[in-house]
Amino acid sequence: MGVFDDLVGQERAAVTLRRAADGAAEMLAGGPGGGMTHAWLFTGPPGSGREEAARAFAAALFCPDRGCGHCDMCHQVAIGSHPDLEVVRTEGLSYGIKETRQLILRAAGAPTLGRWRVVLFEGADRMPERASNALLKAIEEPPPKTVWLLCTPSPADLVITIRSRCRVVTLVTPPTAAVAHALVTRDNIPPDMAESVARATQGHLERARRLALDPEMRARREAVLSIPRSLTGLGECVTAAERLVDTAKKEAEAVSSALDEGEITEIRKIYGEGSSGKGLNKGLIRGGAGALKDLEKLQKSRATRTQRDVIDAALLDLVAFYRDVLAVQFGAPVELANEDRRADLDGLARSSAPEETLRRVDAIMHCRERLAANVNPQMAVEAMMISLRQPRL
Template sequence: MSEAPEWLMQGLAHAPVFDDLIGQQHAIEELSLAVAASHGDPGVPGAAMTHAWLFTGPAGSGRSVAARAFAAALQCADRGCGHCSHCRTVAAHTHSDVRAVIPEGLTISVKEMRQVVQLAARSPAAGRYQIVLIEDADRLTEGASNALLKAVEEPAEHTVFLLCAPSTHPDDVSVTIRSRCRVVGLRTPSAPAIADVLARRDGVDPETAHWAASVAAGHVGRARRLARDEQAREQRRQVLALPTSLASVADVFEQSAELLARAKGEASSMSQTRDAAEIEELKTALGAGGTGKGAVGAARGSAGVVKEMERRQKSRATRTERDVLDRALVDLSGFYRDVLARSLGSTAPLLNPDMPGQVDAVAKRLGPDGALAAVDAVLACREAIELNVKPQIAIEAMVMALFAGGQRRRSA
């Protein structure tokens, strides 16, 4: 029998790499069992390990965190010690046998998928497996999905596929791919669990941790940003000022324009920093600024490469803008959920405990029917943007509905 790793001997519940998975004990147990099976531990059924996994769960529940931790645990000789070179390079996205497909644009292309599938069929270079990690499997194009399906159906011996998607719904993952994968469902972690991690691991003071965990509605990354970043807090305040700033039709258009402009501004500052660094890096790699023989020809060839990168960056910027806008809408829907709860007389803790005054004021104005209609309007807007309706049109329709809801009640 092989020597048991130290963390197991100490009676800890799981390998250190799984520490970042908050409130997902059942998933950790299943994944730990799979790792044990991959080592052929006596008493563990071999079928506990398989070559294709699908991690599902709502945004922020930690799908990609879980997949990455599992990848590290599979590569690590000590089953996920958290400090060896396998564990560290998997976490840093630089492990030579873990290929991550992270869509930069709105979809993952066939070309990209074919390349990955080809590389994944090779034998592992340093680790125990060749691992392909697809963070947003729901963003695969049909062609890319087919390219992947072929590889999942006829897997190479040492290849493991880890897919992440919001759910097992056919809109997210094709039925055929889903049928080849073992599904690991993640839950929305509770606010106390998130607060605990922010305080314990990130050193956030308990009061801020509690507040951030509460307003982030189960989204760990969002809670962390709110706890640490004053700019993120300020943006949230501005978004949540909207429900109390709609007195006239003119306000509708002004508030819509501001909401869009803020999202655009935040997204573009995120994109610019990232883009400039990438282009600089690329130009250095291509030897731009050279004056020697052949530098002119090289510069011509590299112009194409730079163009290609700029095209990808543009596509990514569009996605960033939508993500930022969607986050604002999530905040807004949380606010109206509080309004609905209060208008129904509920005394349950608010999602936004720092703005009871605003919540009560809007609840008084809208009443339960109006609050419900407001929640619906925000959700409809998110859906419309998801379905590629122009954000300006979707946002204006939503804000108009929010304004009209307040007016109806007033005149009733």
């Protein structure tokens, strides 16, 4: 199997990328290189595999066989050790102008192994305007063998001047059957469980995998899906909001604590804290204070983003729930993400009109927008819960 065979439910995108890899090989041989360009934009909904597609394309660019999937080049890309591939992950809330300028300088270097130098930018939509303008200049006048692979949910997430200079690869939500098959064949997940989590996550492969393998994640999802029927009064709304935000905060703290301590220890070791002796550079130790301050700022931003991401995942589960309610209300012959909660869906469908269901979906989406705009999570979620309130059944 080649690297593009691992893309679940993305056959059309795979065809485009294979042709581009052929063009890249032609270009290296002095040919026209049809289909190949220096800047790519991978877009698609959450779980569609934007980063996986970009990584597969990077492997195909490095691989002499254009993505065989088993050579040293493909293996190095898969484990993240290829010297000419730089993967940018935005751990904090944004990727600033300083980091962007440093990235551009690194991307301008010649390839170590002679083929291409590839920058895979995950979450390119998190660049503020100044950083986007700096990146635009690099994309407008790239070095001959530098290739930019940008990943965003939608082309509109990037400024038009950047996306107009990129070739767009649009990925789609993988079918439930394709995700379930991948879980069964790759992770040995039982077929019934694989189909259930694939349907519940609406084609989000990685989330489906975690849901199948992590009992705590399944318990958190069940708690979220029990919220709609519990919202029968203002007190219940406030309690549900507190519980959701508190759960997200605890999960963010757990993730952060697992990373923060090791990073702080490493910084202190690099700058010689705790060392002694005549040869010790006192200026280096003092410089460590600034590096430690920068690290703490990054860690705080990462914790905030993690909390926001946990809440956002819960909100998407709620959107899927009310989408199912709407489907029941209209008798639409579509697959329900929450078929296992059919009794709740039927009860809410009977007790409200489709217009009210749409209003509740709008309230959830508005909450997502407010969280992205740095509104206090407790306030944003409380307001949403009140909008979701149901009559007592």
